[in-house]
Structures are given as C-alpha cells and as structure tokens.
Amino acid sequence: MTRTVMKTLLAGIAAVTMGASIAQAGPLMDRIEAGQPIRIGFANEIPFAYPGDDGSPRGFVNAHTLGVLEAMGHTNIEAVQTEWGGLIPGLNAGRFDIVTGGMNILASRCENIAFSEPMAKVGDAFIVAPGNPKNIGNYESVAESGAIMVTGAGYSNIEAARAAGVADSNIMQVPGPTEILAAVRAGRADAGGGTYFTVRQLADSSGGAVEVTDPSAMPEDAVNWAGIGFRKDDTDFLARFNEAQKAYLGSPDMLEAVAEYGYDEGSLPGDRTTEWVCANR
Known part of the structure; x- marks a missing residue:
C-alpha cells in the first residue's frame, strides 16, 4: 500500500x-x-x-x-x-x-x-364529595356506578379509567388540578382522578369541600413511576x-x-x- x-x-x-x-x-x-x-x-x-x-x-x-x-x-x-x-x-x-x-x-x-x-x-386516588356518596374507590367502581370522572387532559388516569371500562363519555378532561377541584365542588363530576400527591393537596386546600379516597383501594396496575x-x-x-x-x-x-x-x-x-x-x- x-x-x-x-x-x-x-x-x-x-x-x-x-x-x-x-x-x-x-x-x-x-x-x-x-x-x-x-x-x-x-x-x-x-x-x-x-x-x-x-x-x-x-x-x-x-x-x-x-x-x-x-x-x-x-x-x-x-x-x-x-x-x-x-x-x-x-x-x-x-x-x-x-x-x-x-x-x-x-x-x-x-x-x-x-x-x-x-x-x-406514584399511586392514584380520587377527590369526591364528603362521605363519598357513590362509594368510589377505584376505576372499576367509577365504571360500575356510571359516575362522571374528571381528570387532566393527557393524564395517565384517562388510560387507566378506559382500561377499567369507564366510557369516554363519562371521562371529563380539563386543563389541570384547579379545574378538577372546581368540577367536583360544583357537582359536575362525581370523582376527580389524579395522583395521590395531587388530590391530597387539592383536598387540603378545599376547606372540607372534598375528601380523598384511600389510595390502597387501587389495584397494583394503577401504580405508576x-x-x-x-x-x-x-x-x-x-x-x-x-x-x-x-x-x-x-x-x-x-x-x-x-x-x-x-x-x-x-x-x-x-x-x-x-x-x-x-x-x-
């Protein structure tokens, strides 16, 4: 060469x-x-x-x-x-x-x-009206009761709810946490879905207008990272x-x-x- x-x-x-x-x-x-x-x-x-x-x-x-x-x-x-x-x-x-x-x-x-x-x-939970009148604890209970669930547009809760059989017509999508709380407080939605971190903060800021469901009621496949x-x-x-x-x-x-x-x-x-x-x- x-x-x-x-x-x-x-x-x-x-x-x-x-x-x-x-x-x-x-x-x-x-x-x-x-x-x-x-x-x-x-x-x-x-x-x-x-x-x-x-x-x-x-x-x-x-x-x-x-x-x-x-x-x-x-x-x-x-x-x-x-x-x-x-x-x-x-x-x-x-x-x-x-x-x-x-x-x-x-x-x-x-x-x-x-x-x-x-x-x-990160685990999921809901905010609901005081006393949880529709007995909502997980996505299956949302589907079975015909409840309206509100959550943020693009949130993982949408996919989880659909997988549990919640109809799209029963999933209200809003911009974020402020609107989730407003929808539940006004009675336009029966449950507000989000991470436990998020919904706990919303309940703490609501002055007793809503309460948080028990995150342990969610199935293992509702846990995220x-x-x-x-x-x-x-x-x-x-x-x-x-x-x-x-x-x-x-x-x-x-x-x-x-x-x-x-x-x-x-x-x-x-x-x-x-x-x-x-x-x-």
Whole structure:
C-alpha cells in the first residue's frame, strides 16, 4: 500500500469518526456548549412542579432535577411554564429541553420521548364529595356506578379509567388540578382522578369541600413511576443525567430538598427500570 493511499484511508476514517462523534451530540449539548441555558418545562401541578410567585421552579420534581443538574455542573437553568397537554409537543418542538412536570412513564409516552430512570413511585386516588356518596374507590367502581370522572387532559388516569371500562363519555378532561377541584365542588363530576400527591393537596386546600379516597383501594396496575422527559435525540445527555441521578436519588441532600413537598423515602421508585415501566405501563 502506498503512503498516499494510506493517508487517504486514514483521512477517511478520521472523517467518519468525527461525523459519528458529531452525530452523538444532541441539541441540548449543543445549547450547553454554546453557553445557552437548559430550559425545563413544567405545568402548574402542585406538588410535582409549579411556578413560585416569582416564576421560579417549585415542586419536588423540579427540586430533584435541579439537584441532579447541579451535581452535573449545570446551573444555567431557565424555567418554562406551559399547560400539561403542551409538555410533550413543546419538548419535541424545541420550546424547552427537559420535562420536569412529574410525568408518569407510559408506553404511549415512551413512543414519543425518552425518560430518565424513575425518580418516584406514584399511586392514584380520587377527590369526591364528603362521605363519598357513590362509594368510589377505584376505576372499576367509577365504571360500575356510571359516575362522571374528571381528570387532566393527557393524564395517565384517562388510560387507566378506559382500561377499567369507564366510557369516554363519562371521562371529563380539563386543563389541570384547579379545574378538577372546581368540577367536583360544583357537582359536575362525581370523582376527580389524579395522583395521590395531587388530590391530597387539592383536598387540603378545599376547606372540607372534598375528601380523598384511600389510595390502597387501587389495584397494583394503577401504580405508576414518574421520570424526567427528554427528546429522543438527547440520549447523550440523558445517559449522563441517569448516572448523576443514581448517586443523588435518595441521598440526604435530595430528601432534604424535596421534603417540603411531601416526598419522603416512601416515594422512592424502588428497583423498577424505565425499560420495564415502558413495557408494562
């Protein structure tokens, strides 16, 4: 082989290697390397993620995510609030870079975005009128009683209710928690479905107008795992995030940061992986 041919081959290999390296860098790393902020997207979902009075990111998922990012050396963060139904479309459209809204990992969502490893185990429950007049405890009882269930547009509760036989005509979809509480208080819905974290907060803020059902009445398959959402072409950054989260999740620093929002050791996700959750939820 001549020296000229050898040089040509080595140049070609270098070009291919460089191209592969560039292809592995997703748009989020490009933003970071350009000195731009990491934009976290969330809705007004107390206590998961919500804006403070000054617009700062509040809630236990935001607190956790900020802790992981800081451990990675990233502190240039910009908060972007949107409606729940706009989180996945907004992420894929590039309006923000990470979804921190407390989103349950579901097979249908795994088709559209990439999730971190789980950061919380989340059970469902309902808010109902005092005394629970329709004896609602789980999705099957909603279906059997013909009750009207209200929940947020895009919430995992919709799929769970349908799977239990609740007709679409009996599922009222609203923008978020404020509207869920309003519908139940006004008698337009018999039950408001959400995570136990969410409905507990709604009941506590209602002055006794509604009460929370027992989350243990829900079947095991109503238990979900929440993760942090990323674009599928940001898997390079996601791999680094997962590594940092592994060290941070459940640490004293993390538990201190999320304690004010009701997250404790009982909320830790256990040993379920995102791969398992995507396949089973």
